[in-house]
Amino acid sequence: MATPDFLRTLRASAGHQLLWLPGVSAVVFDDEGRVLLGRRADNGRWSIIGGIPDPGEQPAQCAVREVYEETAVLCVPERVVLVQALQPVTYPNQDVCQYMDITLRCRAVGGEPRVNDDESLEVAWFAMDELPELAEFSAYRVKQAQEPASAATWFDPSFTDPRELPRTDTPEAPGVTGGRPAPL
Numbered sequence: 276m277a278t279p280d281f282l283r284t285l286r287a288s289a290g291h292q293l294l295w296l297p298g299v300s301a302v303v304f305d306d307e308g309r310v311l312l313g314r315r316a317d318n319g320r321w322s323i324i325g326g327i328p329d330p331g332e333q334p335a336q337c338a339v340r341e342v343y344e345e346t347a348v349l350c351v352p353e354r355v356v357l358v359q360a361l362q363p364v365t366y367p368n369q370d371v372c373q374y375m376d377i378t379l380r381c382r383a384v385g386g387e388p389r390v391n392d393d394e395s396l397e398v399a400w401f402a403m404d405e406l407p408e409l410a411e412f413s414a415y416r417v418k419q420a421q422e423p424a425s426a427a428t429w430f431d432p433s434f435t436d437p438r439e440l441p442r443t444d445t446p447e448a449p450g451v452t453g454g455r456p457a458p459l
Contacts, residue, residue: 277394281330291369298361298374300325301338302420303350303381309400310417311388312407313345316396321407323416325376334377342381346398349385356380356420361412380420 285294301324303311312321324345328337335352342350356378363373388398401407403421406414 277392279327279329282327286370291371293363293371293373295373295375297328297334298325298376299328299334299337299341300376300378300416301342301350301352301381302356302378302416303342303348303383304420305383305400307400307402309402310406310420311342311346311348311383312399312401312409312413313395314397316394319396321409321413323378323413335379338379338381343386344392345395347386347389347391348383348398350381350383352379352381354380354424356416378416378420 282294282296303324305311311324313324314321324338324342326337326341326344328334332340338352339350342348357376358378359376361374361376363371365371388400390396390398403417406417409417
């Protein structure tokens with residue numbers, strides 16, 4: 276996968292340590308209700324389209340750019356589907372990243388799907404009853420994007436009750452008491 280230049284610069288000083296990064300995923304539907312998927316070059320699996328926003332780039336702009344760069348399809352974001360902190364990922368080069376994924380439902384407004392960069396092996400529209408095997412990440416987002424806005428889940432269903440979270444008023448968390456930042 277193409278690593279953005281700003282991230283290469285950051286890695287030059289941060290090394291392999293954990294980086295907390297934004298991520299944007301786009302679930303794109305056409306007028307027939309089909310969903311746009313790309314078969315990823317890095318693992319060969321079908322997935323929704325996504326990427327990392329450039330510094331200062333809005334999530335909706337990132338979704339439109341990523342969809343076009345990877346598939347040649349033009350789209351318009353319609354709504355936020357899900358915002359979720361993902362588990363840390365360690366890449367083969369030992370870089371560690373953790374993403375805050377913002378998933379947007381988008382509507383295709385032009386273009387014909389084709390492989391438009393080196394991140395995909397194939398791109399195609401799929402009817403909802405003919406989806407290829409998808410990782411849980413993509414399958415869940417497609418399902419959520421199908422739901423009407425009023426019925427969609429607006430939080431991670433695995434959310435932990437805040438009363439069960441570890442305390443943050445310990446010496447390991449200076450300046451934080453009772454789960455809230457101490458006044459300045």
